[in-house]
Amino acid sequence: MNGKRLTDNGRQIEKIKEVIKGDLLINHPLKEYTSLKVGGPADVIVFPDGREDLIKIIRYLNEEQTPYLILGNGTNLLIGDRGVRDVVISLPPGFNRLELIEGNKSPLIFAEAGVSLVKLVKFCVDHSLSGFEFACGIPGTVGGGIVMNAGGRLGTFEDAIQSITILDHKGKLITQKKEELMFSYRNLQLPPRSIVLSAIFQLKKDNQSHIKRTIQEEMKKRKKTLPLEFPNAGSIFKNPEGKKAGRLIDQAGLKGTQIGGARVSDMHANIIVNSGDATANDVLCLIEEVKTRVYQKTGITLEPEIKIVGEN
Ligand SMILES: Cc1cc2nc3c(=O)[nH]c(=O)nc-3n(C[C@H](O)[C@H](O)[C@H](O)COP(=O)(O)OP(=O)(O)OC[C@H]3O[C@@H](n4cnc5c(N)ncnc54)[C@H](O)[C@@H]3O)c2cc1C
Numbered sequence: 188m189n190g191k192r193l194t195d196n197g198r199q200i201e202k203i204k205e206v207i208k209g210d211l212l213i214n215h216p217l218k219e220y221t222s223l224k225v226g227g228p229a230d231v232i233v234f235p236d237g238r239e240d241l242i243k244i245i246r247y248l249n250e251e252q253t254p255y256l257i258l259g260n261g262t263n264l265l266i267g268d269r270g271v272r273d274v275v276i277s278l279p280p281g282f283n284r285l286e287l288i289e290g291n292k293s294p295l296i297f298a299e300a301g302v303s304l305v306k307l308v309k310f311c312v313d314h315s316l317s318g319f320e321f322a323c324g325i326p327g328t329v330g331g332g333i334v335m336n337a338g339g340r341l342g343t344f345e346d347a348i349q350s351i352t353i354l355d356h357k358g359k360l361i362t363q364k365k366e367e368l369m370f371s372y373r374n375l376q377l378p379p380r381s382i383v384l385s386a387i388f389q390l391k392k393d394n395q396s397h398i399k400r401t402i403q404e405e406m407k408k409r410k411k412t413l414p415l416e417f418p419n420a421g422s423i424f425k426n427p428e429g430k431k432a433g434r435l436i437d438q439a440g441l442k443g444t445q446i447g448g449a450r451v452s453d454m455h456a457n458i459i460v461n462s463g464d465a466t467a468n469d470v471l472c473l474i475e476e477v478k479t480r481v482y483q484k485t486g487i488t489l490e491p492e493i494k495i496v497g498e499n
Contacts, residue, residue: 199251200231203274206243209236209281217266217497220258220277222326223459224418225467226266226497229275232258236281238384245382246358248274256496257382259331260303263420263492267499268467278330279303282384285310294392295349299385300330304337312402317393318347323402324409325421330383335492336370341405345370349389356380373425373492414452417460423474424457424489432489433457436477439484446473467499 204211211233218226235241248255254273258264282301287294287310294316298307304322307329311319321341322332331337332344333351345368352362355378369376377383413419424432436442436456444451448465451473452458459473478489 199253202247202251203231203233203244206247207233207235208240209234217261217270217275221261221264221266221420222418223261223265223420223465223470224461225268225465225470227268227270227467229271232275232277234277234281238282240281241276241382241384242354242358242360244274244276245354245356249357255380257330259300259328259334260326262326263331263335263337263494265420265467265470265493265495267471267495267497269498271497276382278382279328282330284385287314288387294390296388296390297385298329298388300328300333300383302329304328304332308402311390312395312398315392315395315398316390317398318342318388318390320398320401320405321346323405324413329386333383333386334375334377335373336375337373341401343370344375347388347390349387351386352384353377353381354384360384412455414454414458414460417452417462419452419458419460420493422457422492423459423477425492427487427489430487431457435481435485435487435489439477439480441477441480444473444476446476449473451477467497471495471499 211231213231214228215232216228218224233244235244256271256273256275258275258277260279279301282299284299285302286297288297304325304327308319308323321338325337327337336343336345338344348365350362350364352360354360426432433456441451442453442456447469448462449469450460450462452460459470481487481489
């Protein structure tokens, strides 16, 4: 959005402080809010304490034509070294209601956007519900998972959704059923600047030990293939049609390639790890290097899956 930046006008910060009940922090480092652990500060980050609070903030920002950025668990985000000028709105730790609703045909779950997928998967296991085994080991939130249509071999969010409730940029609540939603590979098309607030998921009753076994097997596979000891943001690139991005990167001989503190993982070529002191610039340069080398070798242009935000 090409709106005014908040720093254009300190009055706005005072006004947001008046409007919201939740916390507000100024010039706050963002790297700790991302799994890659790089990036600069947010001019302002707010933590709305619930739906009403968020609606008030969004209506105010809309009136002022001030852009905003929604933060889930930051596990698919690369934040530039100079940080973010838009107002950052963190949904966790609020928005964490998770409830079982008894549907007519099958069990339903209501989940708010800030619920972590770890909590959601555990909830499903505890209630012997099948349908979210695919999300085990994905470190995001329900909101981030829906927006990214996150998933893997066993399924994606699209499979489990019954409906979602979003807040549009004017602060209006809209509920959309699955049939109205345009999911695609690692994407859900939403009206610009909408925020996913909650979802209802349709699941199946199943044998608890069967669900647990599926999850254990999946976790075993993930542990073998993911460089979990280093900060990372999961897959950097989307898989091109009919191909695996990781295999193309590996075939281009790029495993272990390092720029500054950013390195193409030796375990999984589609993951860039922060080996300790990486900057966002290191990661961005490595992304460009990988794209160029894969293009030179295969003629395929890789498209980033991670969201690159802020200033560098
Ligand atoms: C170790 C590791 C393993 C991973 N494995 C997988 C995997 O197997 N499959 C997979 O698909 N992904 C995987 N990921 C990537 C990531 O976890 C998912 O994309 C996840 O769904 C992102 O959720 P998040 O809450 O962290 O979103 P964030 O990273 O915080 O945000 C991602 C994007 O969604 C937007 N957003 C977040 N919440 C909302 C909301 N409520 N409303 C509107 N916009 C919102 C943000 O603005 C941003 O553009 C992995 C990541 C890591 C670090």
